[in-house]
Amino acid sequence: MKYPEVRNYVGGQFVTGTHPLLDVYSPGDGSVIAKVPLSSAAEVNAAVVAAQAAFAGWSALPIKERVQVFYRYRTLLERDIESLTALITEENGKVSAEARAEILKSMELTEFACSLPQITAGEVLAVSRGVECRIERFPVGVVASITPFNFPNMVPNWTIPNAIALGNCMILKPSELVPLSSTRIAELLHEAGLPDGVLQIIHGGKDVVEAICDHPGIEAVSFVGSSKVAKIVYRRGTAALKRVLALGGAKNHLIVMPDADVEMTSSNVVASMTGCAGQRCMAASVMVAVSETDHIIERMVSEARKIVPGRNLGPVISAEARDRIERYITEAEQAGAKVLVDGRKTVVKGKEGGYYVGPTIIDHVTPNMRIAQEEVFGPVLAIVRTKDLDGALKVENASPYGNAASVFTESGGTARYVMEHASAGMIGVNVGVPVPREPFSFGGWNESRFGVGDITGRGSIEFWTKSKKMTTKWNREHGTNWMS
Ligand code: NAD
Numbered sequence: 001m002k003y004p005e006v007r008n009y010v011g012g013q014f015v016t017g018t019h020p021l022l023d024v025y026s027p028g029d030g031s032v033i034a035k036v037p038l039s040s041a042a043e044v045n046a047a048v049v050a051a052q053a054a055f056a057g058w059s060a061l062p063i064k065e066r067v068q069v070f071y072r073y074r075t076l077l078e079r080d081i082e083s084l085t086a087l088i089t090e091e092n093g094k095v096s097a098e099a100r101a102e103i104l105k106s107m108e109l110t111e112f113a114c115s116l117p118q119i120t121a122g123e124v125l126a127v128s129r130g131v132e133c134r135i136e137r138f139p140v141g142v143v144a145s146i147t148p149f150n151f152p153n154m155v156p157n158w159t160i161p162n163a164i165a166l167g168n169c170m171i172l173k174p175s176e177l178v179p180l181s182s183t184r185i186a187e188l189l190h191e192a193g194l195p196d197g198v199l200q201i202i203h204g205g206k207d208v209v210e211a212i213c214d215h216p217g218i219e220a221v222s223f224v225g226s227s228k229v230a231k232i233v234y235r236r237g238t239a240a241l242k243r244v245l246a247l248g249g250a251k252n253h254l255i256v257m258p259d260a261d262v263e264m265t266s267s268n269v270v271a272s273m274t275g276c277a278g279q280r281c282m283a284a285s286v287m288v289a290v291s292e293t294d295h296i297i298e299r300m301v302s303e304a305r306k307i308v309p310g311r312n313l314g315p316v317i318s319a320e321a322r323d324r325i326e327r328y329i330t331e332a333e334q335a336g337a338k339v340l341v342d343g344r345k346t347v348v349k350g351k352e353g354g355y356y357v358g359p360t361i362i363d364h365v366t367p368n369m370r371i372a373q374e375e376v377f378g379p380v381l382a383i384v385r386t387k388d389l390d391g392a393l394k395v396e397n398a399s400p401y402g403n404a405a406s407v408f409t410e411s412g413g414t415a416r417y418v419m420e421h422a423s424a425g426m427i428g429v430n431v432g433v434p435v436p437r438e439p440f441s442f443g444g445w446n447e448s449r450f451g452v453g454d455i456t457g458r459g460s461i462e463f464w465t466k467s468k469k470m471t472t473k474w475n476r477e478h479g480t481n482w483m484s
Pocket residue numbers: 146147148149150155173174175176204205206207209210224225226227229230232247248249250280281375377403444448
C-alpha cells in the first residue's frame with residue numbers, strides 16, 4: 001500500500017480504531033493506494049466531545065487572533081503546493097494543472113477568512129440620546145462539514161477557514177473515496193498553530209453522516225454532494241433542529257447564440273464540459289444551441305478531438321462512474337441522438353486499469369431524454385437545439401437543478417435577458433464555468449441547494465454565526481419614551 005491506513009483526527013491526535021476498512025483507489029490506474037476507516041456514531045460522539053472541550057477557549061479569542069492561524073495556513077498551502085497537487089491527482093485522478101488550481105483556490109478561500117475581522121466588524125447606532133443599538137456576531141458552536149469526492153482539498157476549504165475563523169469548532173467528514181487530502185489539511189492547520197480540538201476529521205460514509213445529523217451536540221451542518229444525499233441531510237438535520245446548508249448536484253445549461261464569438265465560445269464550452277473530467281458541479285452539461293449555430297458546433301468538435309485522455313483529461317472517479325456515463329451515452333444514441341465525438345471505451349496506454357471516458361459531444365438530444373435531465377457527471381455534452389432564446393430558457397428553466405447557467409453572445413441585451421430569466425444561482429456571460437471568486441459567494445438555486453445562504457464568501461457569515469442584538473443606555477435621564 002502506497003499510503004498508511006487513513007486515521008481519524010480527534011483532539012489534535014490521529015487515532016486508529018477498530019472499524020472496518022474500505023479500499024481507496026487511484027482512478028488513474030485502478031490501484032489500491034490506501035485504506036480508510038468506516039467509522040460509526042461512537043467516533044462522531046468522541047469528536048463532538050473534543051470539539052466541545054476546545055470551543056470555550058477558541059471562541060473566546062478575538063477574531064484578529066484566530067485568523068493568524070489562517071495567515072500561516074495560507075503560506076503552508078503555498079509552500080506545499082506541489083505535494084498537495086500530486087496527492088489530489090493520485091486520489092481523485094484530475095490532471096496536475098486542475099489539481100494545482102484547487103490549491104490556488106484553497107489559498108484564495110483562506111485569504112478571505114483572513115479578511116473576516118474587517119468584514120464582520122459590528123454595527124452600532126445611537127438610536128436616541130444615550131441609547132445605543134448594536135449587533136455582534138457569535139459562533140454557532142460545534143459544526144460539521146460533509147464533503148464530496150470531486151474537490152478533495154478545495155471543498156473542505158470552502159468551510160474550514162470561514163467556520164473556524166468565525167469561532168466555531170468543526171467536524172469534517174470527507175468523502176471516503178478521497179480521504180488523503182484531508183489528512184494533509186489537518187497536518188498543515190496543526191503546523192499553523194490551530195489548537196487541538198478545533199478541527200476533527202471522522203472518516204466513513206452514510207453512518208457517519210447520519211450520526212452527524214442526529215447528534216444533539218452539533219449545531220450546524222454544511223453538506224456538499226449529490227442532490228439525493230443533500231435532501232437526506234437537509235431533512236434529517238433540520239428534523240434534529242439544526243441549521244443545515246446542503247448543496248446538491250447540478251445540470252448546467254450553456255445557451256449559445258448564433259452571434260457568439262466562435263473561437264472563444266467553442267474553447268470555453270469544451271473546457272467547461274471536459275475540465276476535471278466533467279466532474280465539477282459547475283461543468284457544462286447541456287448546450288442549448290439557438291438557431292444557426294452549426295459553425296460553432298463544428299469548431300467544438302475539432303477542439304474536443306484535440307484532447308488526449310491521460311494527458312490533458314483525467315479519469316472519472318470509479319469504474320461504476322465510467323460505466324454509468326457510458327450507459328447514458330448509449331441510451332441517448334439509441335433514442336435517436338447523434339454522437340459527434342465518442343469517448344466510450346477509452347483506454348490510456350500504460351494505464352489500462354484507469355477509469356477513462358473521452359470527451360463526448362452528442363447532438364440532437366431532446367429535452368425528454370434522460371441525458372438531458374439527469375446529472376451525468378462526466379466529460380459529456382448534450383446539445384439541445386431550439387429556434388429562439390425563449391425556447392432555450394424554457395429548457396433551462398425546466399431543469400429541477402439550478403447551480404449555474406451561461407450564455408454566449410455578443411449582445412448585451414441578450415446577455416441581460418438570460419441573467420434575469422435563467423433559473424440558477426450562478427450565471428455566466430461568455431464564461432463556461434461561472435464560479436464566483438472571493439469575496440462573492442458560491443451557491444445555487446432549486447435542487448442544487450437546500451437551506452438559506454451560500455457556502456463561501458460573505459454569504460457564509462450568516463450561516464456560521466449567530467447575531468446578538470444589544471440595546472444599552474448609559475445616560476442618567478429618567479422616564480420612558482414610546483419604545484421603552
Ligand atoms: P455524494 O452525495 O455521493 O457524497 C457526498 C457525501 O455524502 C460523501 O461524504 C458521502 O460519504 C456521503 N454520502 C453518500 N451517500 C450517502 C447516504 N446515502 N447517506 C448519507 N451520506 C451519504 O456525492 P459525490 O459523488 O461524492 O460528489 C459528487 C456530487 O456532488 C455531484 O452530484 C456534484 O454535482 C455534487 N457537488 C455539488 C457541489 C455544489 O456546490 N453544489 C460541489 C461539488 C460537488
